[in-house]
Every structure is written in C-alpha cells, then in structure tokens.
Amino acid sequence: MIAAQEIRPIQSYVHLEPTKPTKETRANWLRWITDPDIRKWMSGPLPEHPDQVYRWVEAATTDSRRHYFDIYSDNKTVGFVSLRQDQQPETTGEIGIVIGDKQYQSRGIGTKAIAELLMYAKETVHLSSVRALIKPDNEKSIKLFTKFGFSLTDYVTIDNTRLLKFEKQLV
Ligand SMILES: CC(C)(COP(=O)(O)OP(=O)(O)OC[C@H]1O[C@@H](n2cnc3c(N)ncnc32)[C@H](O)[C@@H]1OP(=O)(O)O)[C@@H](O)C(=O)NCCC(=O)NCCS
Numbered sequence: 001m002i003a004a005q006e007i008r009p010i011q012s013y014v015h016l017e018p019t020k021p022t023k024e025t026r027a028n029w030l031r032w033i034t035d036p037d038i039r040k041w042m043s044g045p046l047p048e049h050p051d052q053v054y055r056w057v058e059a060a061t062t063d064s065r066r067h068y069f070d071i072y073s074d075n076k077t078v079g080f081v082s083l084r085q086d087q088q089p090e091t092t093g094e095i096g097i098v099i100g101d102k103q104y105q106s107r108g109i110g111t112k113a114i115a116e117l118l119m120y121a122k123e124t125v126h127l128s129s130v131r132a133l134i135k136p137d138n139e140k141s142i143k144l145f146t147k148f149g150f151s152l153t154d155y156v157t158i159d160n161t162r163l164l165k166f167e168k169q170l171v
Contacts, residue, residue: 014112016069016120019080021061025070026054028077032100041138042098043161067125071099071113078104081113083121083130091128093121097141110144118148122170129170133163142166 019025030053032038039046047053060068065085070077079099086092097113099105121127132150134141142164150166157163 014071014073014109016071016081016113016116019057019061019068019070021057024077025061026050026057028100029053029057029080032079032098035100035102037102038098038100041135041141042096043133043135043158043163045159067120069113069117069120071109073104073107073109076101078109079113081117083117083125083127085125085127091126093125093127093130095121095130095132097144106140110140111147114144114148118168118170127170129167131165131167133158133165136162136164 030050033042033047033053033056047056060066060082065087067083067085069081071079071081078101079097081098082096084094084096086094095114095117097110097117099110099113118130121130131153132141132145133156134145145166145168148168150168152164153167154165155162156165
C-alpha cells in the first residue's frame, strides 16, 4: 500500500516575481487577508474592506522600501512574501509571508520563498540583518524561520498583540 506522503504532489518549481498592482493581485490579497485562518496569524492594523486592501496593494507596490513578491507554484500565485526596509537604520528590515491558498501550505513552498527572499535581502538590498514578528502559537512560522538560523531576541506588543521577535544577521 502507498503511504499518503508518497502520493502527495511534489512542488517542483517555486519562484518569486515582484508584485504588481493588478486586478488579480487585489482579488488574491482580499481573499487571503479576509480569510480568518490566514488573518489570525497576521498582526498590526489589518485592512478589512476591499478599498483598504486595494490601498495596501498600492502602497506595497509603489513604496521603494517595501519589496513584495508573488510566490508562484504550479504556475499560479499562491501567496506573497515581503521585505520592509527600515528607515533608521536602512540596513535592517522586516519579513512577512503568507501562503494564502491553504492547500499549498506545508509543502515546502514557504521554505523556498524565504530562501530566495533572504538572498535578495543580502545581495540586492544589502541588509545586514532581518527580523520576523511571529505570534507565540504560530508553530509553523517559528519552525520556518528558526530553520534559517533566526533566533528569538525579544518580545514585543503591537496593537495589544504579543509577538516574538526573531532576528538573523546576514553578514
Ligand atoms: C507559516 C507559513 C508561511 C509556512 O509556509 P509553508 O509553506 O506552509 O511551510 P513549509 O512547508 O515550508 O514548512 C516550514 C516548516 O514548518 C514546519 N511545518 C510545516 N507544516 C507543519 C504543520 N502542519 N505543523 C507543524 N509544523 C509544520 C516544518 O518544520 C517545516 O520545516 P521542515 O519541512 O524542514 O520540517 C504558511 O503556512 C502560512 O502562510 N501560514 C499562514 C500565514 C502565516 O502564518 N504567516 C506567517 C506570519 S509570521
């Protein structure tokens, strides 16, 4: 008998492309950000209504300090990964990631996306360190970042939400 893992589709090709303010991006983000299963892991002031989500897309794709990428798998956008460069100092930044199409989670796609983003942060943006703010019960995200060498450095509270601060030096 074939075990379930053996028949699980293998993610052959995952790649990132800069996010563009298209109709498709707006529709995807609205769907992902308003999905309670996704939203519960996000923090900060989250948009709720279509207009707010669309403004988020505009800001993400026009602000030169925000580096957003669509995550492609099976030639389809399944999520996004982001790097928000700080103002002071300019050499640090914060990473965010959402595999919005839930059937694509836990298949190694987040791992591939973070690997590419870290390379981009170091080689292209020339950051010296990056961080991720993660809810304490987000086991998958904690595993994802710690496996890339991120360490827990602090506890922060944003909008009444307690978050773990993980950091990684890139130099
Ligand atoms: C968190 C998230 C980005 C992880 O991406 P992913 O593609 O699902 O994760 P991966 O398949 O690459 O797995 C990463 C690690 O998580 C762990 N993991 C994966 N699925 C898991 C599960 N169902 N339960 C527990 N751990 C799991 C594994 O340790 C894995 O590493 P390994 O394969 O080397 O053992 C993704 O699930 C997601 O978008 N979740 C909702 C939004 C979110 O939480 N964003 C992050 C906010 S900080």
